[in-house]
Amino acid sequence: MATQLENARAGKVTEEAKFVATKEGVDAEVIRKDLAAGHLVIPANKLHLKTNLAPIGIGRLLTTKVNANIGTSSVRSSIEAEIEKMKAALAAGADAIMDLSTGGNLDDTRTRLLSQCPVPFGTVPIYQVIEGRNVEDIDHKTILDCFEKQARQGVDFFTVHAGVLKEYLPLLAKRVMGIVSRGGALLAKWMLYHNKQNPLYEMFDDLCDIMAEYDVCFSLGDGLRPGAIADATDEAQIAELRTLGELTQRAQEKGCQVMVEGPGHVPFDQIQYNMEIQQKICRGAPFYVLGPLVTDIAPGYDHITSAIGGTAAAFYGASFLCYVTPREHLGLPNADDVRAGVIAAKIAAHAADVARGLKGAADRDRKLSIARSNLDWRTHLAESLDPETAERMHREACEESNGGLKPTLQSDYCSMCGRQWCSVRINKEIRKVIK
């Protein structure tokens, strides 16, 4: 069975491409052409498609998508807690889930999550390769077996840090934060210990064969992404990106779908350049960015620093935003953190889609604004990105009001200004005169 890319190149519009076309209101033939060009991916493992996957498309032609990372760590692991987080992420509107587990039984965790995951599901297989053994001891066969196993489980996309080359490591000496990617750091340790090239780079063609067989989409990892704004857009980052461009082409030639991962911590003024250079070097392959976080000084609020960068990234070239939770840099997120992170990333993605002028992107904004203007509280709250929070805040504000009549869902004002000062209500009076 051919991959989505091979089918598209052969002129075939797959069921998945039709599904994405209908969902996004885009012509299916246009989707096929973008798929064939490598500008759009539909991460859909053939085995996950047989169970519960509703495919999505990722590319500039379509709405910006949002991924939520979940997963156990070596100091905190509970499958039930991760299922709860995944449910929270999906309820908040996450378009994809990545299981980054490194603690507990990784196979059981992945199997349980996948069985309840109706969206594309990604992993970083090198985590499991390393788990339970010294990084120095990993070999090609262990890596291939792990990729094969996870592909057979139905994982839809793999982060593969194949672009971290041995010759790039000296470039990191001047960095503030060095390597912040877990996969990148462990592979660098392996390379220095054995004095050999990155095994994922050396065996890249073999990895392509496995991924093509199941149609697992590559997410070419940025193991040298900057972890501080001082390290952004440095020689190491750009050197790795050039290798990712080479690998993108090699994987696509073997029929594999490819996304490319990007930074990281990047000052706002460097985001446009970062997006444009990736699109050029990787010839339009969808860009999947972590953040980018536009400042380093806001631990506890990094869902906001990344949302600011996410909107700029999606406006200038990214197609897929990896969320960041408020607990980034501080600890493993809980379900509330996951929810806050997804909502922040959804806002970032939507703001970019509106600014890009995507057809229909601003329809919901207009609908909500009309309801707001009509003081139609029910529609106003229902159309919001997070109706539960909006409804709760409005209700609490009504309950806390003192003096005079308390506002309600039927009121023509709220507690912010009060009835006499409510400009929206006054506007309704003005409109009657000027219409």
Ligand code: SF4
């Ligand atoms: S009272 Fe103020 S905040 Fe509330 S609806 Fe009227 S104008 Fe808006």
